Amino acid sequence: MRRDHPVPPLADVSPESWREANRRLLAKTLSEFAFEDLIKPVELGEDRYRVDLDSGVSYVFAATQGALGSWRADKDSVTRGAAGLLGNEIETPAWDVQQFLVDCADTIGTDAPTLGLYLTELSSTLAVDAARIEHGGATAAELSELGHAELECHMTGHPTLAANKGRIGFSAADVRAYAPESQQIVPLQWIAVHRGLAEFRGTSELSEQGVIAHELDDDTVAAFRARVEAVGGDPDAYVWMPVHPWQWDHAVQVLYAGEVAQNRIVPLGESDDGYLPQQSVRTMTNLVRRDRYDVKLPLKIVNTLIWRGIPPHCTQGAPVATQWLTGLLDRDPVLRDELRTVFLGEIASVTVRHPYLDRVPDMPYQHLEALGCIWRQSVSSRQDEGERVRTFASLLHVDENGTAFAAELARKSGLSPQEWLSRLFATVLDPVLHVMYTYGITFNPHGQNTLIGFDADDVPRRLFLKDFVDDVSVTHTPVPERGPEPDGYDHVLPRKKPEVIRQHVIDQLLFGHFRYLAPLMEDQLGVKEGEFWGLVREAVLAYHARFPEKAERFAEFDMLADEFPRYPFNTDRLVITRYVDRALRHALRPNGTVANPLA
Structure with a gap:
């Protein structure tokens, strides 16, 4: 496995691929905005519709409507009408989704600060989509042969949200290193957090040491213990946990700089395993040891509507919820014996609270969810042979x-x-x-x-x-x-x-x-x-x-x-x-x- 984790080069994207990515996203945006009643298309006949915006601009497009109020705009049919120099309306083929957002901002009732960040999310989404168009991607037949984790790297994001790969906080290099579509193996950093800050919880059959033994080999455990001892600490006085390398660099060493300086948080190094990010970006699947747990780790980025941290009540409650739900549902003969439903339990966790920010009433949640982890049973550990x-x-x-x-x-x-x-x-x-x-x-x-x-x-x-x-x-x-x-x-x-x-x-x-x-x-x-x-x-x-x-x-x-x-x-x-x-x-x-x- 690569240890230096090089960032792949920036994908070349042609003007044609950029425009095609825009055409697709513009059609999706028109469809979803019409579904949500953000815009009100007026029928012109023969499945063509017109939207007049407060900016004086109009859009005309062909579309079909379906069940549940859905719209499906034709990406190659969209035109934009705007006043020319002589006051006459000039219609031109429309492909630019960011231009559409600027045109419709007053109509939908958004403001400049929101639009600025939203266009950042749209641009990030377009960059990924255009690179996929440029380089083709795997065919459906090829995808059918992939395992669960590998298939995740080929998906294109949330079907409803227009800006579905915004990832505000990631740089372009971060996207190439850590986003699922980049298909890069990610090693996880491990840290030891003093028990005054951290709390481990697990289901009844899982001890803290049992999780460590499951996730790390003996040599790695010995090396990690030596690193705690090297700073004068007792390894057993700390809770050990993985942290995403981006989060360690951009959030933990900043928000918890004092705890790192005082050896209340001790960096242990990387484990020998490599992980692929799932579509959520923050959940990681072990590719080296498929029987080991998936790991859900906070990332201080905004993606698909929220900051992608992990709330402390979730880390604390995950094993309890798993114990109760699986204990209840695994006894149900319909679920267990007939349907053979699999409940992938979140079986252990570490909660880390911030020593100062956690005391402040109404503190924005993004600051309180920067450190913690949840271990979940992996798909590979529960699937049948040949499934x-x-x-x-x-x-x-x-x-x-x-x-x-x-x-x-x-x-x-x-x-x-x-x-x-x-x-x-x-x-x-x-x-x-x-x-x-x-x-x-x-x-x-x-x-x-x-x-x-x-x-x-x-x-x-x-x-x-x-x-x-x-x-x-x-x-x-x-x-x-x-x-x-x-x-x-x-x-x-x-x-x-x-x-x-x-x-x-x-x-x-x-x-x-x-x-x-x-x-x-x-x-x-x-x-x-x-x-x-x-x-x-x-x-x-x-x-x-x-x-x-x-x-x-x-x-x-x-x-x-x-x-x-x-x-x-x-x-x-x-x-x-x-x-x-x-x-x-x-x-x-x-x-x-x-x-x-x-x-």
């Missing part, structure tokens, strides 16, 4: 030849498109619905937290779920099946109304995934959008038919309601939250409703 595990998000990927990854897998399976989709929907929905209806619990099953195990023929077979802290909620109403619940962990296991619990499923599966998968399946497999949603409905009804005794729960978490609230992710960044420092992460608010295609 392929891929994130749910990967099914939305389209290669540079225009082939959708989901369509490639469906064709390889030998099944009809309808049968393959039915298997997919049952695989995803059965465990998620079972947990919600039976226990009043929901995960946040978005494309990265939800993984699918495929058999040797690329047929979906079972679900893997992860992220048990910050992304699990329980109903505030009593549910006898849940049994005794952990006390004092409302930050980790927040209590919510049943309709809000349901909304996690709706937002992540229907809005966040199926809304995009449906048109891909129509374009590439010939499954009409109405038929697609009919198959999703059949999967829900099949579960209902099997467990009629849960009829009251079906009504409580009504998946077949006439309409659902719409949550505006891009609007939240540009208009509501902006980039204001906050003491806590906030909850999104809905803006309107859309018809439910399952009704």
Whole structure:
């Protein structure tokens, strides 16, 4: 393994690739802004629409509309109209998404400081997208042969957010060194943090020394102990933990400079393992020892709406939440024996609080989440021989030849498109619905937290779920099946109304995934959008038919309601939250409703 971790050279990007990346992102931005009602396209006829902006500029484009209020703008159809020297309107082909944001700023109600940072995020996103276009990337067929961690490096980011690879805080060199698309192996720095600052927690079967023995070999442990002793410390008086090399350089040695100077934090050196970052950037998968844990590490960067630290209540609560959830759900015969659902537990953690900032009321959360770690069971440690595990998000990927990854897998399976989709929907929905209806619990099953195990023929077979802290909620109403619940962990296991619990499923599966998968399946497999949603409905009804005794729960978490609230992710960044420092992460608010295609 490389020890000097060289930064790869800057990818050459041609003007043509830059414009094509812009055309794609402009079409996505028009589509998502129209979906969120940030802009109001007026129909011109023949599937063409016009948006008139307060700046005096107009955009015209061809688009189709689909279920759940979705829009799909044609990237090659967009024109921009603006007044010429003689006062007449001149229309020219439009490709520049940053120009569009400047044009529509007053219309959508954003301000200059927000727009400045948002354009930074857009430019960063475009740079990555343009490099991928320039150099082609792997085909869908090639991607189908990759393992879970390697496949993650080929994904293109959040389907809803326009600026989905902003990573404010990373330099261009940092992106080339640490972003998943760079496919660079990253060694992790280890540090020893004095027990006055740090606290280890683990599930009942895991001791602190057990985690160290699992993650480090004997020679490395001996070398690390010697480094603590060399500064006059007792190695057992410290909690050992990994830290991301970028975070060590840019945050820990700055925020915790006094603790480093006083040997309350002792740098131990790198371990011998190498890691690949997942799409979240801060979660790392071990490539050298696949049986070792994934590691979730804070990064003091802004990406996809929030600072990417780890809250102390999450590090403290992760093992407790894992112990309770896996103890509850692993005893369920439907989940355990029939569906064979895998819950990738967050089994150990280290919490480190700042000795001064932590005492200040209303301190912005970015300063309090700079140091800590969570160890999670890896996919490799739980998958069957011959089983392929891929994130749910990967099914939305389209290669540079225009082939959708989901369509490639469906064709390889030998099944009809309808049968393959039915298997997919049952695989995803059965465990998620079972947990919600039976226990009043929901995960946040978005494309990265939800993984699918495929058999040797690329047929979906079972679900893997992860992220048990910050992304699990329980109903505030009593549910006898849940049994005794952990006390004092409302930050980790927040209590919510049943309709809000349901909304996690709706937002992540229907809005966040199926809304995009449906048109891909129509374009590439010939499954009409109405038929697609009919198959999703059949999967829900099949579960209902099997467990009629849960009829009251079906009504409580009504998946077949006439309409659902719409949550505006891009609007939240540009208009509501902006980039204001906050003491806590906030909850999104809905803006309107859309018809439910399952009704």
